[in-house]
Amino acid sequence: MKHSTPKPISCEQALKRVFDFIDGQLKDRSREELEQHLAVCRHCFDRVEFEKLVKTRLGKLRKQTDSAELRKKISLLIDSY
Amino acid sequence: MQLSADEKQSIRVLILRLVDDLHRVAMQLTGRADAAEELVADTVARASERFRQLHDRAKVKQWLLRILTNTFISTYRQRKSHAVVSLDEHDGENFSLFDQLSVPLLLWGSNPERELINKLLDEDIQKAIAALPEQFRIVVVLCDIEGLTYQEIAESLRIPIGTVRSRIARGRTILQKHLWEYAREAEILPRSHTKALTLQKEQEHEALHT
Numbered sequence: 114m115k116h117s118t119p120k121p122i123s124c125e126q127a128l129k130r131v132f133d134f135i136d137g138q139l140k141d142r143s144r145e146e147l148e149q150h151l152a153v154c155r156h157c158f159d160r161v162e163f164e165k166l167v168k169t170r171l172g173k174l175r176k177q178t179d180s181a182e183l184r185k186k187i188s189l190l191i192d193s194y
Numbered sequence: 195m196q197l198s199a200d201e202k203q204s205i206r207v208l209i210l211r212l213v214d215d216l217h218r219v220a221m222q223l224t225g226r227a228d229a230a231e232e233l234v235a236d237t238v239a240r241a242s243e244r245f246r247q248l249h250d251r252a253k254v255k256q257w258l259l260r261i262l263t264n265t266f267i268s269t270y271r272q273r274k275s276h277a278v279v280s281l282d283e284h285d286g287e288n289f290s291l292f293d294q295l296s297v298p299l300l301l302w303g304s305n306p307e308r309e310l311i312n313k314l315l316d317e318d319i320q321k322a323i324a325a326l327p328e329q330f331r332i333v334v335v336l337c338d339i340e341g342l343t344y345q346e347i348a349e350s351l352r353i354p355i356g357t358v359r360s361r362i363a364r365g366r367t368i369l370q371k372h373l374w375e376y377a378r379e380a381e382i383l384p385r386s387h388t389k390a391l392t393l394q395k396e397q398e399h400e401a402l403h404t
Contacts, residue, residue: 160292178230187238190239
Protein backbone atom coordinates (compact mmCIF):
# COMPACT_ATOMS: atom_id res chain seq x y z
CA MET A 114 0.00 0.00 0.00
CA LYS A 115 1.31 3.43 -0.92
CA HIS A 116 2.23 5.53 2.11
CA SER A 117 0.92 9.06 1.58
CA THR A 118 2.58 12.19 3.03
CA PRO A 119 1.09 13.38 6.31
CA LYS A 120 -1.23 16.35 5.86
CA PRO A 121 -0.10 19.71 7.29
CA ILE A 122 -1.69 20.71 10.60
CA SER A 123 -2.03 24.08 12.35
CA CYS A 124 -0.33 25.11 15.61
CA GLU A 125 -3.71 24.88 17.33
CA GLN A 126 -4.16 21.28 16.15
CA ALA A 127 -0.57 20.48 17.09
CA LEU A 128 -0.89 21.85 20.64
CA LYS A 129 -4.00 19.74 21.23
CA ARG A 130 -1.86 16.63 20.60
CA VAL A 131 1.12 17.55 22.78
CA PHE A 132 0.19 15.55 25.89
CA ASP A 133 -0.82 12.47 23.89
CA PHE A 134 2.48 12.74 22.03
CA ILE A 135 4.73 12.94 25.09
CA ASP A 136 2.78 10.07 26.69
CA GLY A 137 3.27 7.86 23.61
CA GLN A 138 -0.47 7.71 22.96
CA LEU A 139 -0.60 9.11 19.41
CA LYS A 140 -1.38 6.64 16.64
CA ASP A 141 0.82 6.48 13.51
CA ARG A 142 -0.84 9.02 11.21
CA SER A 143 -1.59 11.51 13.95
CA ARG A 144 1.97 11.24 15.26
CA GLU A 145 3.47 11.68 11.79
CA GLU A 146 1.39 14.81 11.22
CA LEU A 147 2.59 16.28 14.50
CA GLU A 148 6.21 15.32 13.86
CA GLN A 149 6.04 16.98 10.46
CA HIS A 150 4.66 20.15 12.09
CA LEU A 151 7.36 20.10 14.79
CA ALA A 152 10.04 19.93 12.12
CA VAL A 153 8.96 23.34 10.80
CA CYS A 154 7.51 25.16 13.84
CA ARG A 155 9.95 26.35 16.49
CA HIS A 156 7.25 27.44 18.96
CA CYS A 157 5.44 24.09 18.99
CA PHE A 158 8.75 22.21 19.04
CA ASP A 159 9.86 24.18 22.12
CA ARG A 160 6.49 23.59 23.77
CA VAL A 161 6.80 19.83 23.29
CA GLU A 162 10.35 19.87 24.66
CA PHE A 163 9.14 21.83 27.69
CA GLU A 164 6.27 19.43 28.44
CA LYS A 165 8.71 16.50 28.14
CA LEU A 166 10.99 18.24 30.62
CA VAL A 167 8.16 18.72 33.13
CA LYS A 168 7.15 15.07 32.75
CA THR A 169 10.75 13.92 33.28
CA ARG A 170 11.03 16.17 36.36
CA LEU A 171 7.88 14.62 37.85
CA GLY A 172 9.21 11.14 37.07
CA LYS A 173 12.22 11.91 39.27
CA LEU A 174 9.89 12.00 42.28
CA ARG A 175 9.52 8.22 41.89
CA LYS A 176 11.75 7.16 44.71
CA GLN A 177 12.24 3.86 46.43
CA THR A 178 10.33 3.65 49.70
CA ASP A 179 11.44 1.62 52.68
CA SER A 180 8.72 -1.01 52.88
CA ALA A 181 10.47 -3.57 55.14
CA GLU A 182 8.28 -2.94 58.21
CA LEU A 183 5.21 -2.59 56.06
CA ARG A 184 5.86 -6.00 54.49
CA LYS A 185 5.86 -7.64 57.91
CA LYS A 186 2.61 -5.90 58.87
CA ILE A 187 0.96 -6.93 55.60
CA SER A 188 1.98 -10.53 56.00
CA LEU A 189 0.46 -10.63 59.50
CA LEU A 190 -2.65 -8.87 58.25
CA ILE A 191 -3.21 -11.46 55.49
CA ASP A 192 -2.81 -14.26 58.05
CA SER A 193 -5.77 -12.83 59.97
CA TYR A 194 -8.14 -13.48 57.02
CA MET B 195 -14.73 -14.41 54.48
CA GLN B 196 -12.26 -17.04 55.65
CA LEU B 197 -9.41 -17.56 53.18
CA SER B 198 -7.86 -20.99 52.73
CA ALA B 199 -4.13 -21.43 53.37
CA ASP B 200 -3.52 -21.61 49.60
CA GLU B 201 -5.49 -18.43 49.01
CA LYS B 202 -3.58 -16.63 51.77
CA GLN B 203 -0.31 -17.70 50.21
CA SER B 204 -1.46 -16.56 46.72
CA ILE B 205 -2.54 -13.13 47.88
CA ARG B 206 0.61 -12.75 49.98
CA VAL B 207 2.82 -13.43 46.94
CA LEU B 208 0.79 -11.11 44.69
CA ILE B 209 0.69 -8.24 47.17
CA LEU B 210 4.27 -8.44 48.41
CA ARG B 211 5.46 -8.27 44.82
CA LEU B 212 3.61 -4.97 44.40
CA VAL B 213 3.91 -3.49 47.87
CA ASP B 214 6.62 -1.00 46.90
CA ASP B 215 4.41 0.33 44.07
CA LEU B 216 1.41 0.62 46.39
CA HIS B 217 3.47 2.29 49.09
CA ARG B 218 4.93 4.83 46.67
CA VAL B 219 1.52 5.75 45.23
CA ALA B 220 0.09 6.00 48.75
CA MET B 221 2.94 8.34 49.75
CA GLN B 222 2.26 10.58 46.76
CA LEU B 223 -1.48 10.67 47.40
CA THR B 224 -1.41 11.22 51.15
CA GLY B 225 1.89 13.08 51.50
CA ARG B 226 2.58 11.47 54.90
CA ALA B 227 4.43 8.28 55.83
CA ASP B 228 2.00 7.18 58.57
CA ALA B 229 -1.06 7.88 56.41
CA ALA B 230 0.55 6.04 53.47
CA GLU B 231 1.18 2.91 55.55
CA GLU B 232 -2.36 3.04 56.87
CA LEU B 233 -3.73 3.41 53.33
CA VAL B 234 -1.73 0.40 52.11
CA ALA B 235 -2.87 -1.67 55.11
CA ASP B 236 -6.52 -0.73 54.44
CA THR B 237 -6.01 -1.64 50.80
CA VAL B 238 -4.60 -5.05 51.71
CA ALA B 239 -7.49 -5.66 54.13
CA ARG B 240 -10.05 -4.85 51.44
CA ALA B 241 -8.17 -6.88 48.83
CA SER B 242 -8.11 -9.89 51.18
CA GLU B 243 -11.86 -9.61 51.74
CA ARG B 244 -12.49 -9.49 47.99
CA PHE B 245 -9.76 -11.82 46.83
CA ARG B 246 -12.21 -14.25 45.23
CA GLN B 247 -13.45 -11.40 43.01
CA LEU B 248 -10.04 -11.16 41.34
CA HIS B 249 -10.58 -13.14 38.14
CA ASP B 250 -7.62 -12.02 36.03
CA ARG B 251 -4.40 -12.24 38.01
CA ALA B 252 -2.47 -10.62 35.16
CA LYS B 253 -4.35 -7.43 36.08
CA VAL B 254 -3.66 -7.62 39.81
CA LYS B 255 -1.76 -4.31 39.81
CA GLN B 256 -4.72 -2.44 38.29
CA TRP B 257 -7.07 -4.23 40.75
CA LEU B 258 -4.98 -3.22 43.76
CA LEU B 259 -4.54 0.35 42.52
CA ARG B 260 -8.32 0.60 42.08
CA ILE B 261 -8.87 -0.53 45.67
CA LEU B 262 -6.15 1.83 46.91
CA THR B 263 -7.45 4.90 45.07
CA ASN B 264 -11.06 4.17 46.07
CA THR B 265 -9.97 3.73 49.69
CA PHE B 266 -8.00 6.97 49.49
CA ILE B 267 -10.96 8.88 48.08
CA SER B 268 -13.48 7.55 50.61
CA THR B 269 -11.15 7.94 53.59
CA TYR B 270 -9.99 11.37 52.48
CA ARG B 271 -13.56 12.58 52.07
CA GLN B 272 -14.62 11.13 55.40
CA ARG B 273 -11.74 12.63 57.32
CA LYS B 274 -11.48 16.01 55.72
CA SER B 275 -15.19 16.43 54.91
CA HIS B 276 -13.72 17.52 51.63
CA ALA B 277 -16.21 18.82 49.11
CA VAL B 278 -16.21 17.02 45.78
CA VAL B 279 -14.45 19.33 43.36
CA SER B 280 -16.36 20.01 40.21
CA LEU B 281 -14.31 19.46 37.08
CA ASP B 282 -15.49 22.84 35.82
CA GLU B 283 -14.73 24.92 38.88
CA HIS B 284 -11.05 25.45 38.32
CA ASP B 285 -9.67 28.42 36.55
CA GLY B 286 -6.63 28.42 34.33
CA GLU B 287 -8.11 25.98 31.84
CA ASN B 288 -5.68 26.96 29.12
CA PHE B 289 -2.80 27.92 31.37
CA SER B 290 0.69 26.91 30.30
CA LEU B 291 3.95 27.62 32.11
CA PHE B 292 5.64 27.59 28.72
CA ASP B 293 3.44 30.43 27.46
CA GLN B 294 4.15 32.42 30.63
CA LEU B 295 7.88 31.98 30.46
CA SER B 296 9.03 31.61 26.88
CA VAL B 297 10.92 34.69 25.71
CA PRO B 298 10.90 36.64 22.44
CA LEU B 299 13.31 35.85 19.62
CA LEU B 300 15.38 38.85 20.68
CA LEU B 301 16.48 36.92 23.73
CA TRP B 302 16.96 33.65 21.93
CA GLY B 303 19.46 31.42 23.61
CA SER B 304 18.05 32.01 27.07
CA ASN B 305 15.63 29.39 28.28
CA PRO B 306 13.68 30.63 31.34
CA GLU B 307 11.14 27.79 31.26
CA ARG B 308 13.91 25.21 31.56
CA GLU B 309 15.65 27.34 34.19
CA LEU B 310 12.54 27.44 36.35
CA ILE B 311 11.91 23.68 36.22
CA ASN B 312 15.54 23.07 37.19
CA LYS B 313 15.26 25.54 40.08
CA LEU B 314 12.26 23.85 41.66
CA LEU B 315 12.97 21.54 44.56
CA ASP B 316 11.25 18.16 44.92
CA GLU B 317 9.45 19.62 47.91
CA ASP B 318 8.02 22.49 45.82
CA ILE B 319 6.63 20.06 43.25
CA GLN B 320 5.28 17.70 45.93
CA LYS B 321 3.37 20.62 47.46
CA ALA B 322 1.90 21.52 44.07
CA ILE B 323 0.83 17.90 43.54
CA ALA B 324 -0.67 17.73 47.04
CA ALA B 325 -2.73 20.84 46.24
CA LEU B 326 -4.34 19.19 43.19
CA PRO B 327 -7.97 18.07 43.56
CA GLU B 328 -7.93 14.32 44.16
CA GLN B 329 -9.33 13.28 40.73
CA PHE B 330 -6.41 15.04 39.05
CA ARG B 331 -3.80 14.15 41.66
CA ILE B 332 -4.48 10.44 41.17
CA VAL B 333 -4.06 10.46 37.37
CA VAL B 334 -1.00 12.74 37.44
CA VAL B 335 0.68 10.48 40.02
CA LEU B 336 -0.17 7.31 38.08
CA CYS B 337 0.86 8.73 34.69
CA ASP B 338 3.80 11.04 35.39
CA ILE B 339 5.35 9.52 38.50
CA GLU B 340 4.43 5.84 38.20
CA GLY B 341 4.62 5.73 34.40
CA LEU B 342 1.34 3.87 33.79
CA THR B 343 -0.19 4.00 30.31
CA TYR B 344 -3.61 5.60 29.73
CA GLN B 345 -5.01 2.08 29.26
CA GLU B 346 -3.62 0.90 32.61
CA ILE B 347 -4.96 3.98 34.38
CA ALA B 348 -8.38 3.51 32.76
CA GLU B 349 -8.43 -0.12 33.93
CA SER B 350 -7.24 0.80 37.42
CA LEU B 351 -9.82 3.54 37.95
CA ARG B 352 -12.56 1.94 35.79
CA ILE B 353 -13.04 5.12 33.79
CA PRO B 354 -12.97 5.60 29.99
CA ILE B 355 -9.64 6.43 28.33
CA GLY B 356 -11.10 9.77 27.19
CA THR B 357 -11.68 10.68 30.85
CA VAL B 358 -8.10 9.68 31.70
CA ARG B 359 -6.84 11.88 28.86
CA SER B 360 -8.88 14.92 29.91
CA ARG B 361 -8.01 14.53 33.61
CA ILE B 362 -4.30 14.28 32.81
CA ALA B 363 -4.47 17.40 30.65
CA ARG B 364 -6.42 19.29 33.29
CA GLY B 365 -4.26 18.02 36.14
CA ARG B 366 -1.06 19.11 34.39
CA THR B 367 -2.56 22.51 33.61
CA ILE B 368 -3.56 23.12 37.23
CA LEU B 369 -0.20 21.80 38.45
CA GLN B 370 1.66 24.23 36.19
CA LYS B 371 -0.51 27.08 37.42
CA HIS B 372 0.32 26.18 41.03
CA LEU B 373 4.03 26.07 40.17
CA TRP B 374 3.80 29.45 38.45
CA GLU B 375 2.06 31.04 41.43
CA TYR B 376 4.58 29.50 43.78
CA ALA B 377 7.52 30.73 41.66
CA ARG B 378 6.13 34.27 41.65
CA GLU B 379 5.49 34.30 45.40
CA ALA B 380 8.89 32.79 46.19
CA GLU B 381 10.49 35.18 43.67
CA ILE B 382 12.39 32.45 41.89
CA LEU B 383 11.37 33.42 38.36
CA PRO B 384 14.42 33.22 36.07
CA ARG B 385 16.30 36.45 35.30
CA SER B 386 15.82 36.01 31.56
CA HIS B 387 12.04 36.08 32.12
CA THR B 388 12.29 39.32 34.11
CA LYS B 389 14.53 40.72 31.37
CA ALA B 390 11.98 39.76 28.73
CA LEU B 391 9.21 41.48 30.67
CA THR B 392 11.31 44.66 30.97
CA LEU B 393 12.01 44.54 27.25
CA GLN B 394 8.32 44.09 26.48
CA LYS B 395 7.41 47.08 28.69
CA GLU B 396 10.05 49.22 26.97
CA GLN B 397 8.67 48.26 23.56
CA GLU B 398 5.11 49.07 24.66
CA HIS B 399 6.32 52.42 26.07
CA GLU B 400 8.13 53.23 22.82
CA ALA B 401 5.08 52.32 20.74
CA LEU B 402 2.93 54.66 22.85
CA HIS B 403 5.29 57.59 22.39
CA THR B 404 6.10 57.34 18.71
